[in-house]
Amino acid sequence: MRLRHKPYAKEKLEAYPHFVVPSPEEWKGRWAERFGNDKPIHIEIGCGKGQFIINMAKQFPAINFIGIELQTSVIVSALEKQIEEELPNVQFMQVDAKDLTNYFAPGEVDRIHLTFSDPWPKNRHEKRRLTYKSFLSVYKAILHDKGELHFKTDNQGLFEYSLTSFSHYPASLTHVYLDLHNSDVEDNVMTEYEEKFSQKGNRIYKAVIQFKA
Template identity: 55%
Template sequence: MRLRNKPWAKDLIEANPEKILVSPETIAGHWQSRFAKEQPIYIEVGSGKGQFITQMAQKYPDRNFIAVEIQESAIAVILQKQVELQLPNLQLLLGTGASLTTFFADNEVAGVYLNFSDPWPKTRHEKRRLTFKTFLAEYQQIMQADGYLRFKTDNQGLFEYSLCSLNAYGMLLDDVSLDLHKSDLAIENVQTEYEEKFSKRGDRIYRLEAHFKSDKA
């Protein structure tokens, strides 16, 4: 869902270059230099307004997190939070998930989070789904050998499609939950804005965790 234009967004982004990158091609392979400590890097592709990624950074100070968001207005909302929180293990990236191999070096990322991605339900839009094979190839290239992909959605059709897509790509499923909030994983689960909204109205939340078969050293 596209946010309304925020006229203050560009000025805020320009005023905080140490917290957000708008030309991330220049930092591939050197993301650790953007953080206070060198720690495993986890990215969220499509961070929206940032509730998940900021809470994850607070909950896991021994990990570094990067919010990847294509909407300027949305990432500006995350930046507002980061200006206030000053989390040393959170960075922001204004860019698309289709360019991850440009933004990150091979094996630079420990894990990828996909939360409530646009389902693109029409067949002709299949290539835009973040679990389509071309996106999976991007994740595999930047991910470390022991890295994982975690995916959450309220959309049953997208979830079923994603299971098939990951299986066809050769990924191995580590966990599948058809009702996350009624599972043991709910205790440690960090929710997104959409997740809170959907779960409050009684919608089921689907979740999976998977990894790539790999011969990486």
């Protein structure tokens, strides 16, 4: 899907350094200071326009949330939601997921959310998939020993690929849902894509994993 360029986006992101972290590497190992508390930290990789992370933060005020998004014209929409809500437990970072060890100390993150990531369906793009083994190594490095990776998608091919990727890595699948919206899961918070695809009748898949030591 082609992104609509927003010429004001960069300037707006820079105008809100209290919401969009300007130098995230400076906070590595110190995110409790940034938030002003030692609550658990959950991050969403590819937070898009911010619907999921904003609603999660409202529903779970005892958790600190960090939304990570690389696209300027996308993350500015998430920022605009935060400007309206002014939630104390939400921050944003415009960085690449492959570099997360530059911004988080080992064990500093309690949960990672991968929500409707780009499936990169062509074989030559496998290494770009956020459940490829190199990304899993990054997640393991920053997650707490009992931390979890929560992965949701409507793309069956990506889901099957991801389950295989998880099985080849030292990790345990704790939950697998082949039809999330018709499961016993309560309080599921939906992303923009999740709402769109589920309204079309698409099945939503979810997996939860824990990495082994």
